[in-house]
Amino acid sequence: MNWGAIDLGILGPGLVAGLLVLASHVPLGMQVLDRGIVFIDLAIAQIAGLGVIAADSLRLPEHGLAVQGAALVAALLGAGLLTWTERRLPEQQEALIGVLFVLAASVGLLLLASNPHGGEHLKDLLVGQILWVGTPQLLALAAVTAFLLLALALGWVRRLRFGFYAAFALAVTASVQLVGVYLVFTSLIVPALATLRSSGRTRLVLGYVIGAVGYAIGLALSAVLDLPSGPTVVCTLAAVAALAPLLQRRAS
Template sequence: MDNGLDLTIILPAFAAGLLVLLTHIPLGAQVLKRGIVFIDLAIAQIAALGVIIAGVGDLDPQGWAVQGAAAVAAVLGALLLTWTEKRWPEVQEAQIGVMFILAATAGLLLVAHDPHGGEHLQDLLAGQILWVRYSQLLLPALVTGAICLALYLLHGRLGRLPFYLLFALAVTASVQLVGVYLVFTSLIVPALAVRHYAKWRLPLAYLIGAGGYAAGLVLSTMYDLPSGALIVWCLTVLAMAVYACGPKGRPASV
């Protein structure tokens, strides 16, 4: 165990987590309201598939082309889900699950002959948030700012297509920073914890998210444990505590 905390590592990673939370907290509330909980896993996996396809093409993993490939894949997935929800709304959750498994297995097939394929898939799932640097946050920050502005302007009028497109862009901006597991956790867990709160719901969800990221990063540095997995657990435990201390009954209206 190393008790030393290197803030030059922790602070950029924490900044990445805050960027993710800015968009994922309000979008997570929309996901619960619409009853399509696993959409984030599907879109995140589709964005990851775009990254894998770009990698097969030997593109710079830190370059804009990879970001573009992930965005195109996620937007195409969002457009497809928009159409399936309109065409077969009664089985939308099942269709989301099918898209997730198809994207996941397509990624496995594409890296089947890559000696580093398993490691790359692991990075996309669990993330490498502890090694994020400030220079990697510029593009996600710009995308996050645009999405937050759109959410503010469209509040209460977030139709099917705008929701799916904004969701796709938000996930694209976050999946390479924190990985698929943290994308799902950031979207769903804080929203679940505060769903019965009538007041201060959004600020409380942000506090849960920030506290989970901070605790997970610090503990992972101290005990040399995988940061993404530990953040998931810290965030979930904190969310459970907030939920246990809060009001019970039917969820308050969003």
Template sequence: MSTEALDPVILVPALLAGLLVLATHVPLGRQVLARGIIFIDLAVAQVAGLGVIAAYALDMQPGAFGVQLAAVVAALAAAALLRYAESRWPEILEALIGGLFVVAASIAVLLLAGNPHGGEHLRDLLTGQILWVSPSALVVAAAVYAVVLAAWFGLRARQGGTAFYVLFAVTVTVSVQLVGVYLVFASLILPALAVRRLGTGAGLVCGYAIGGIGYALGIVLSALLDLPTGAVVVCTLALVAGLGGFIRARAGRAPDGEAA
């Protein structure tokens, strides 16, 4: 273990990426829990990743406009499909979400089967490359998330079914390419679980605090221990969220609050 690994030039952009993701994922995660569609983020994230892999299969370069377009179109198609399923078969929606995830993941594996870098692409899709996020990616993500948050809070888009799915698809598309599928799921669900019984204001504040501490701790530990950052951050998010939930439970149950 060496403190020389704590290079702010690398760690600060990674932390900024995590905080940007949390800005949208904490309120979205609370709504996901309220709707009872826990695995929608995994499904939509996997389909967005499938769009990226399909673009790579067509020899597009990472970061190219065509790759971004493929990811957005794939995620929006998945969101539209799930919105339709919610209106027609709400009783089996979670099962359909799981089915969509496993089919998209299997197609991704098939597309990468003949690619000599297939394993690397799949690993990057799942665990992300948060330590190597570029300033331009942070700027794009910040701009997209600002629009999403304005629609979410200013226009109260969270109250509409279709608007929720569209915002969710766009947000997850950006996030997957920023931090990977695993961190997208962890950022949405773990802070939301820890603060699920808090009201809107307190829930958001505590959710952001839990997420921020989890990301900061995970990024520092991964640098010190030379371990994959995405995987370490998932574990520290789980640890901090679990600790936060435990502390709150010991402090006594508060009245259920409205989900953001």
């Protein structure tokens, strides 16, 4: 173990990115569980990723506005399609979300098949590059997060059918290139799942605490043990979430 590897200059921006992701993903994840469509985040994240892959195939500048625009347009198209299927085929919605995820993933793999760096691009899409976020990316994520929190506070996400899916499209597009598909899913579902027995503001606060502790410990362990940051945070967040109910029961 190398405790000297804990450098706030490197880990700090990653932690800030994680906290910004949690700010919008925790309340959205709770709504996902309430609606019973758990895999919507994976589907929308994969569709946004497909937009990134398509932009790369067109030789657009990496991490530029054009790539972000392609990811957002793809995610919004997916959100529109899911809004339509929820209205027409509500009983099959979860199955259709799964099919959409598989289709987006498969098309992405086909686009990457002839790319010599395809494996690297796929890895970045799945596990993200949270330790390499810069100030412009953090500011953009902060702006999107502020807008999403305002939309949640005003009830736009819960009241409007398309608003729910559009919020996901915007949240996922802003976060998937920074933290990857796996952490997007974990940030949405794990804190919400761990706090099912709580309600109201208490549940929201507990969800934020679980997420923040999971990110902080995971980033620190990834540095100390020289492990990939994304998968390490996923594992530690799951571990913290598993321990949280036990600690709650013992405290009460």
